[in-house]
Amino acid sequence: MNKKHLGIVALFILCFSFALAGKSAQAATTPQETSVSKIAYVDASGRLVLKFADFSDAGYTYTVTNEKTGAKTDTAQLASKKGVLTVSLGQLYSAKTGYKLILTSKDNTKKLTVHYYTGKALGSYSIKQKSNDSVKASWTVSDKIYTRYSLELYLGGNSTVAQKRISVGKTAASASIASSSLKNARYYTYLIGQTTLNNNKTVYYGQGMLKTFDYVKKPAKVKGVKAVPNANAAKLSWNAVSNASYYTVYKSTKSSSGYKVAKSKCTSTSLKIKGLTGGKKYYFKVVAVAQAGGKTVIGTQSNAVLAKIPVVAGQVRNVQLTFDSKKNLALKWSRTAKATSYHILYKKAADSKYKILIKTKKSNYSLAKLKADTKYNIKVQAVTRIGNKVYLSSKTSKVITVTPRQYRDKNYNKLLASQVRSIGYVGNKCIYTTKKYSTEVKTAFVNYKRYSSKTKYLIWISHYTQQVSIFQGSKGKWKMIRTFTCATGTAKNHSPRGVFKIAYKEKGWFYTSTKELYVTHYKGRNSFHTRPLWNNGSVQNPTIGKPASHGCVRCYNQDAKYIYDKMPIGTTVVSY
Numbered sequence: 001m002n003k004k005h006l007g008i009v010a011l012f013i014l015c016f017s018f019a020l021a022g023k024s025a026q027a028a029t030t031p032q033e034t035s036v037s038k039i040a041y042v043d044a045s046g047r048l049v050l051k052f053a054d055f056s057d058a059g060y061t062y063t064v065t066n067e068k069t070g071a072k073t074d075t076a077q078l079a080s081k082k083g084v085l086t087v088s089l090g091q092l093y094s095a096k097t098g099y100k101l102i103l104t105s106k107d108n109t110k111k112l113t114v115h116y117y118t119g120k121a122l123g124s125y126s127i128k129q130k131s132n133d134s135v136k137a138s139w140t141v142s143d144k145i146y147t148r149y150s151l152e153l154y155l156g157g158n159s160t161v162a163q164k165r166i167s168v169g170k171t172a173a174s175a176s177i178a179s180s181s182l183k184n185a186r187y188y189t190y191l192i193g194q195t196t197l198n199n200n201k202t203v204y205y206g207q208g209m210l211k212t213f214d215y216v217k218k219p220a221k222v223k224g225v226k227a228v229p230n231a232n233a234a235k236l237s238w239n240a241v242s243n244a245s246y247y248t249v250y251k252s253t254k255s256s257s258g259y260k261v262a263k264s265k266c267t268s269t270s271l272k273i274k275g276l277t278g279g280k281k282y283y284f285k286v287v288a289v290a291q292a293g294g295k296t297v298i299g300t301q302s303n304a305v306l307a308k309i310p311v312v313a314g315q316v317r318n319v320q321l322t323f324d325s326k327k328n329l330a331l332k333w334s335r336t337a338k339a340t341s342y343h344i345l346y347k348k349a350a351d352s353k354y355k356i357l358i359k360t361k362k363s364n365y366s367l368a369k370l371k372a373d374t375k376y377n378i379k380v381q382a383v384t385r386i387g388n389k390v391y392l393s394s395k396t397s398k399v400i401t402v403t404p405r406q407y408r409d410k411n412y413n414k415l416l417a418s419q420v421r422s423i424g425y426v427g428n429k430c431i432y433t434t435k436k437y438s439t440e441v442k443t444a445f446v447n448y449k450r451y452s453s454k455t456k457y458l459i460w461i462s463h464y465t466q467q468v469s470i471f472q473g474s475k476g477k478w479k480m481i482r483t484f485t486c487a488t489g490t491a492k493n494h495s496p497r498g499v500f501k502i503a504y505k506e507k508g509w510f511y512t513s514t515k516e517l518y519v520t521h522y523k524g525r526n527s528f529h530t531r532p533l534w535n536n537g538s539v540q541n542p543t544i545g546k547p548a549s550h551g552c553v554r555c556y557n558q559d560a561k562y563i564y565d566k567m568p569i570g571t572t573v574v575s576y
Helices: 003-028 404-417 439-448 557-566
Strands: 038-042 048-052 060-066 076-078 084-087 098-105 110-117 122-129 135-141 148-155 164-169 174-177 185-197 202-215 226-230 233-237 246-252 260-266 270-274 281-292 295-298 305-308 320-323 329-332 341-348 355-360 364-366 376-386 389-392 400-402 424-426 429-431 457-462 467-472 479-487 498-501 504-510 514-523 526-530 553-555 572-575
Touching: 038 110, 038 185, 048 098, 048 110, 060 084, 084 098, 110 185, 122 185, 122 202, 135 185, 135 202, 148 174, 164 174, 226 305, 233 281, 246 270, 260 270, 320 404, 329 404, 355 364, 404 439, 439 457, 439 467, 439 479, 467 557, 479 557, 498 514, 504 526, 514 557, 514 572, 526 557, 553 557
Parallel strands: 038 202, 110 202, 457 572, 526 553
Antiparallel strands: 038 048, 048 084, 060 076, 060 098, 098 110, 122 135, 135 174, 148 164, 148 185, 185 202, 226 233, 233 270, 246 260, 246 281, 281 295, 281 305, 320 329, 329 364, 341 355, 341 376, 376 389, 376 400, 424 429, 457 467, 467 479, 479 553, 498 572, 504 514, 514 526
């Protein structure tokens, strides 16, 4: 082969290669038909509507062609992630005409082709739920231009995946859907006319109508209702109802009437009803409620169940910090009626749940086990045992927050002083004790209370312990120098209580056969003096250590004389 022939062959090969490359490039840019879920119909204004599952992240272009005339719209743009296309045909519109819409991805790799057929055939359309919970759709046809109708149900206005689709012939005017195919929901229902052209190979979507429809089945009667009584409460539980959205609980003090809502929109199958009165009977009923969209259907009320609320202890009160006999920080509280024991609950300040520190039948407890430098929240809950059942009070005490060491250092006198009580009276009976306060408690009391005196002495009469204590020093710095037993006024003749001063003194009160010596007045005629003595000096009334006087403070001879001799006029007397 000569050079001329070789050149011709080379040129032929080069041209053939370019031709193949051109065909490959052309094939690469031809969009491929995609199959995605869609809803297509012609609306009442003659516009083409297409709802579709997105198949392009970059957006779309589309064209519409009148298949009868070949007229075509200009290429238009559609934003990415749109999923809905509505095309007004304008001058392209013609009744009973086929149109082809081609939606192409912006990168020209995929396309969706949809055929429409214009023309009004539907006059009206309705859809209703029947008494047996099936659904019936009805419509009227004014022009039989479509070969069939498609009834389609969707969940959500943007969904393109049909939950149910029924196809009926062109002469049909209704379609039914069994309840087993439906669930409680708001449905978007479409009735769309369809026909086939091109030798029955291509489906054309025609006039469509949209109705929203709330489908709700009546929930079944609630069963298995139980009511467990508790302290001022009842714990209810019941079996779940399959299609219930929530439950309404009713209560009454009568079994057959007077029911009122105790709790609405309860989404669980258990509930604690609080605020009930101990000793009363309460009846409860539960009803299931189903809801979808704007429709609510109430089921049948359950049978009534009874809960007899026990009479149990109430809230523990007067919880205070104090000291125990070993000077450890302690907790005390007032005994609560009906309480058989108490739970002391505690948690560290950073914790979310309380734990039981101790279960006790006493009304006090040492906090010595707690870490000195940790911050705690502490509260007390009363417990009532009735037979084999244990009930916790519905309310715990107030919460006390404390860091033991910090609180002890700051409130030492206050905590000790909190042990001091005042005498009480019930009718003709005095509430007092023969137990004595420690020197530490007595000193803490007068210093914490910040009592002052014009002299260097201070006298405290403790009616609760029937003792007199004498202190030397100054405000906030008192130290006890003497203490002794006394007898204050009876329930009929109270000794005055308050803060007074020694006003004047008398050597004694002398009567026909008796006398009282070393009289030191601090409040009118109320004074310190000896017990009643016979004129010969022997004791006429030996009572001491319990209330016995007409309001004065009776003392042993040596103690009355000590006050008379040593305590100056103006000395403060605390009568508590």
